Amino acid sequence: MRLPDGAAGTTRERLLAGIRSWVESPPVRRLVAHFGGDWPGGDLAAVLAGLDAFSARRWDFRQGRERPDAREPAFDPATAGLVRSAAAALGLVRAVAPARSRYAHLLVLGGLAHACLRRTAYAAALTRTAAEVTGEVAVLGSFRPLSAAECRTLDAAGLPGCATEVDVLDAGVRLAFGVDEPDDERGDPAGHPHRAWSSRTYRPDGLPPVRVLAAPSGEPDRRRAHTADTQRFWAEHVRLRADDPVLMVTAPIYVPFQHCDALRTLAVPYGCGIETVGVDPAARAAVAVPEPTLTPGRYLQEIRSALRSMRALHATLTAG
Numbered sequence: 001m002r003l004p005d006g007a008a009g010t011t012r013e014r015l016l017a018g019i020r021s022w023v024e025s026p027p028v029r030r031l032v033a034h035f036g037g038d039w040p041g042g043d044l045a046a047v048l049a050g051l052d053a054f055s056a057r058r059w060d061f062r063q064g065r066e067r068p069d070a071r072e073p074a075f076d077p078a079t080a081g082l083v084r085s086a087a088a089a090l091g092l093v094r095a096v097a098p099a100r101s102r103y104a105h106l107l108v109l110g111g112l113a114h115a116c117l118r119r120t121a122y123a124a125a126l127t128r129t130a131a132e133v134t135g136e137v138a139v140l141g142s143f144r145p146l147s148a149a150e151c152r153t154l155d156a157a158g159l160p161g162c163a164t165e166v167d168v169l170d171a172g173v174r175l176a177f178g179v180d181e182p183d184d185e186r187g188d189p190a191g192h193p194h195r196a197w198s199s200r201t202y203r204p205d206g207l208p209p210v211r212v213l214a215a216p217s218g219e220p221d222r223r224r225a226h227t228a229d230t231q232r233f234w235a236e237h238v239r240l241r242a243d244d245p246v247l248m249v250t251a252p253i254y255v256p257f258q259h260c261d262a263l264r265t266l267a268v269p270y271g272c273g274i275e276t277v278g279v280d281p282a283a284r285a286a287v288a289v290p291e292p293t294l295t296p297g298r299y300l301q302e303i304r305s306a307l308r309s310m311r312a313l314h315a316t317l318t319a320g
Contacts, residue, residue, distance in 0.1 A: 001025045001090050003259050004313070008243040008273035012317050015263065019310045020044050022256070023051065027086035031303070034082055035059075045318065048311040055304035061297050068112065068147060073297045080296045087299035090306070092253045095278040102132040104244035104272070106208075107234065109227060109258060110141030111251065113150040113168045114292075117157075117285040119249050120172030124207075125283055131247060133208040138234050139173055141166040142225035143193040143214050157287045164193075166214035170200060173212055175286035177204040187214070194220035199237065213237065227258055231265040242271030252278030253294060256306035264313045 004010075004018030022028075024047065032039060032051070035058045040050025061070040075083065087093050108123045110116055120139060127133055144165040146154075154162050162168045174180065179202040187198030194217040202210045215233035217225040225233075240246075246266065250258050259276035267274045292298075 001027065003091060003256055004263060006259065006263060006267060006274035006276070008245065008271060010267070015317055016044065016314065019314055022090070023047060023307065023310055025090070027089040030082065031086050034079065045314060048307065048314055051307050052311055055307055059300040059304045061301050066147070068149065068292070070297070070301060072295060075296050083296035083299050087303065090303060091256055092299055092302055095252050095280045097280070098126065098131050098247055098277055099275060100245060100247070101130070102134065102245070103247040104241070105135040105238065105246045106131065106133045106137045107231070107246060107248040108137065108139040109248065109250045110139070110165045110169050110230070113146060113154055113162070114289040115251055116141070116165065116168040117172045117287060117289055118279050118283070119251070120169060121176045121285040122279045122283040123249050124176035126249070127207050135244070136208050136238065137210040138238065139169050139210065139212045140230035140234055141169045141212070141214055142230065143189070143196045144224055145193065153289055157289045159287060166198065166212065170212050172286070173202060173210055177202060177207060177210055179204050179210070189214070192220065194224050197233070228261045228265045231262055235266055235270060240266070240270045240272055243273065245273040245275065248274060248276045250276065250278060253299065253302050257302060257309040260306065260309035260313045264316050268316055
């Protein structure tokens, strides 16, 4: 299933049609029916609200926890097969190569430690071989503290001393882009981690500048910074122009929800284009780190994330 079109200049009507096409697709309908749900009635807003409520009851295995701490459900083989088939059809499994050879900016989204290293390595490979970037490479994260398991993984890989997500992103940039010290460093990294921010800019030889950003939370009294916060924070620090094509790198499992977040936070307010790709599994990080197994429970959790992201995008498009 195609995600809502991220090309610059995409109309509101086309975006809404893209949301409807993905949300009301046969794979989503089959999942809802298999897990005992009735398809919500009403207009698209009502369908999205109904699917949000249904998925909260049946597919939310995090319950407010970080992703590694989510409960792993036990499914029979038929259910597991159905979930994996739906995830593949909905764009959460296979990596797709960038469609263009030239972009204004390349965004790399943070995540767990292993993902930070894989995504920065893939971004460096893209800028060297597949995609000319005329603006900057922006690596977006936060001061989320690393878990004990992430720290053990990094220690075993020979990368001790990282305490936060942005530390790992910075280490990944230094390794992948072959840089040592930033040309420019600023921010307010002290104090409460939900309010802290930082910006480091590197200038690798023969490549575009690489900026590593740690964003503050949009609701610091309630939660840490999330994906949309990092995207907005970056947009405030770059001269983003209408019609700029922006390539965003994440993991395939997160492409649908993070693509729609970027449409809401970047494409709609700024008029830029958004293309979102998952890291090619053949791409190697500078250091080898183990990666978690992608289970049916994880796929259902991220299908829920995509539904919620599309609901937020729909609300933005129809506000007022």
